[in-house]
Amino acid sequence: MLGLIQNEWMKIFRRPGTYVMIGLLLIMTTVAGAFIKYQESGGTVPDNTEWKRGLQTQNESYQKQLEEMGEMAPREMKEQYQREMAINEYRIKNDISPNQEYSVWGFVSDTSQLIEFAGLFTIIIAGGIVSSEFTWGTIKLLLIRPIKRVKILGAKYITVVLFGLLVLAVLFGYSALLGGLLFGFPEKAFPYLYYYNGTVTEQSMGLHLIAYYGLKSINMLMLATMAFMISAVFRNSSLAIGLSLFLMFMGGQVTRLIAMKYDWAKYSLFANTDLLQYFEGMPMVHGMTIGFSILMILIYFLLFQVLAFYVFNKRDVSA
Amino acid sequence: MDTLVEIQEVTKVIKGRTIIDSVSFEVKKGEVFGFLGPNGAGKTTTIRMLVGLISITSGDIKILGSSIKTDFEKAVSHIGAIVENPEMYKFLSGYQNLVHYARMSKGVTKEKINETVELVGLADRIHDKVRTYSLGMRQRLGLAQCLLHDPKILILDEPTNGLDPAGIREIRDHLRMLAREREMAVIVSSHLLSEMEMMCDRIGIIQNGKLIDVQHISDFVQGKEKIYEVEVDDPEKANRILIRAQPGLPVQLTENCVILPLVREDIPEMIKAFVREDMKIFSIREVTKTLEDRFLEVTEYKGGTGDARTDSK
Numbered sequence: 329m330l331g332l333i334q335n336e337w338m339k340i341f342r343r344p345g346t347y348v349m350i351g352l353l354l355i356m357t358t359v360a361g362a363f364i365k366y367q368e369s370g371g372t373v374p375d376n377t378e379w380k381r382g383l384q385t386q387n388e389s390y391q392k393q394l395e396e397m398g399e400m401a402p403r404e405m406k407e408q409y410q411r412e413m414a415i416n417e418y419r420i421k422n423d424i425s426p427n428q429e430y431s432v433w434g435f436v437s438d439t440s441q442l443i444e445f446a447g448l449f450t451i452i453i454a455g456g457i458v459s460s461e462f463t464w465g466t467i468k469l470l471l472i473r474p475i476k477r478v479k480i481l482g483a484k485y486i487t488v489v490l491f492g493l494l495v496l497a498v499l500f501g502y503s504a505l506l507g508g509l510l511f512g513f514p515e516k517a518f519p520y521l522y523y524y525n526g527t528v529t530e531q532s533m534g535l536h537l538i539a540y541y542g543l544k545s546i547n548m549l550m551l552a553t554m555a556f557m558i559s560a561v562f563r564n565s566s567l568a569i570g571l572s573l574f575l576m577f578m579g580g581q582v583t584r585l586i587a588m589k590y591d592w593a594k595y596s597l598f599a600n601t602d603l604l605q606y607f608e609g610m611p612m613v614h615g616m617t618i619g620f621s622i623l624m625i626l627i628y629f630l631l632f633q634v635l636a637f638y639v640f641n642k643r644d645v646s647a
Numbered sequence: 648m649d650t651l652v653e654i655q656e657v658t659k660v661i662k663g664r665t666i667i668d669s670v671s672f673e674v675k676k677g678e679v680f681g682f683l684g685p686n687g688a689g690k691t692t693t694i695r696m697l698v699g700l701i702s703i704t705s706g707d708i709k710i711l712g713s714s715i716k717t718d719f720e721k722a723v724s725h726i727g728a729i730v731e732n733p734e735m736y737k738f739l740s741g742y743q744n745l746v747h748y749a750r751m752s753k754g755v756t757k758e759k760i761n762e763t764v765e766l767v768g769l770a771d772r773i774h775d776k777v778r779t780y781s782l783g784m785r786q787r788l789g790l791a792q793c794l795l796h797d798p799k800i801l802i803l804d805e806p807t808n809g810l811d812p813a814g815i816r817e818i819r820d821h822l823r824m825l826a827r828e829r830e831m832a833v834i835v836s837s838h839l840l841s842e843m844e845m846m847c848d849r850i851g852i853i854q855n856g857k858l859i860d861v862q863h864i865s866d867f868v869q870g871k872e873k874i875y876e877v878e879v880d881d882p883e884k885a886n887r888i889l890i891r892a893q894p895g896l897p898v899q900l901t902e903n904c905v906i907l908p909l910v911r912e913d914i915p916e917m918i919k920a921f922v923r924e925d926m927k928i929f930s931i932r933e934v935t936k937t938l939e940d941r942f943l944e945v946t947e948y949k950g951g952t953g954d955a956r957t958d959s960k
Contacts (some may be wrong), residue, residue: 331750331751332750332751334750335747335750338739338743338747339736339739339747342736342738342739342743343738377716464730464734464736465731465734466729466734466735466736466738468700468730468734469730469733469734469735469748469792470728470751471699471700472698472699472700472723472726472728472730473723473751473752474719474720474721474723474724474751474752474753475720475751476719476720547761550883603905642686642702644661644695644700644702645695645701646691646692646700647696
């Protein structure tokens, strides 16, 4: 099995395209860093003495708005205000200023937007890893080895996941490095304030970012799995990559639209892949829980895998 | 055990159409078996079933006693194959391609890879990218790829497709050598008859999915009767003499020859008859029937007129 993964890894990294993708990711991170450093205030801390009063006024105005609107207030707005207010109160009570110096953590958090691109590249690899063998004609020589097809496909999937992890690690590592160089490491690490079910807790920033990356990459993993499935079932990498990318950019929006009217939107994959909604916002459809989402993700994951493995194993290779 | 490959009543049905209809044959150690048939007859399908690329609808294929259906890993470990063109990873070097395949079989060492490279004569260019290889070199790399794990059976589908005469000859010499010296069983498919004639010990003819004949190449090309061409001064007269002696003999006439099928023992009689009638005989020549003639004969007799089916590829 290790040999098979080694093989797939070699086939990915002996192609220049792979380096172009990783290079692009690094360039984008660098551009983001330069932009933040020179275009924005880049490190100056705003006037810091009056922040407690500021937060207090903010809370009061939130409170007033909520009272004025009463039952009319949309659920999202209500929950968001409550969250902000809880965090603000916590800051006042524990003397944690919101005006921190922009540091490496802020940068890593900002560049986590680029996970979408890491996802895109992983989808490109996943969409090509099976179908390319068919296009190249090498599938014939690949499948006449004394190795079961299930193992070959398994090695390919593991390679996709490893590639995804590598791209994420490159993004995280490079952002941390670049952020550290450009904005410095803070002497005193500010904790991240984390609001869940009405209570606020402190969390170390590094841990928070890793969790944040992990949760954000679920979406990418699922889409890569889908691209992999399409690639194995239809032997068509353009279809696999195209459809997966389309869904990556549009799936969330469309599901959100449907969710406004219909409840069954919660069974869509895209209503569930963003687990962050349970920590930082609110679920897309009222009544969804994190357990439900995890279950849905698992069901979709199994569905994709079963389809991919079943079809690949049964297929007559006659192209 | 002498029989390495047994194909037992293999049938393949795709979407209700029978592509291969209970084909059976055996291939022995040290033998080059040719698989001959027009395009679309089912050569490639049979070969793909042999290596497990296509499933078998009914029947079984045994490789050294292991079934390709139920014991795929063991059965296929004895096989080295090129199915149609040897498609390699073009962005890898020849050597990396071999390493790739070596990792997929048990116990292929670096020395073995180098040895195989030497054998097929690619040592100078093995570290270049496959993209830069000529077709002949790719074919040689393909051969190296299927020899890596010392298989007992070599299966080549149209191995000389697209090669120039020198390349064809090279492949042919390699195959003969492997069958003789390493006692491998070699199965080759082709629709090029002249080539099969030079390469194979036995050939099986397939048409419309049915194996219609398996014969030794020498028996196949020459039946008992041979064709003789006799150059005489007056073919018309010779014809009359021949018809009188043996009515119904299919004699063909050309400007100064008669062409007729004869058993060897009858030649002196014929000459005597000609001499008695005072005919001049300039030469008697045996006309070798080519595989092509025989092939067309056989496929017409036994298979009926083949419908123009498109190739299953």
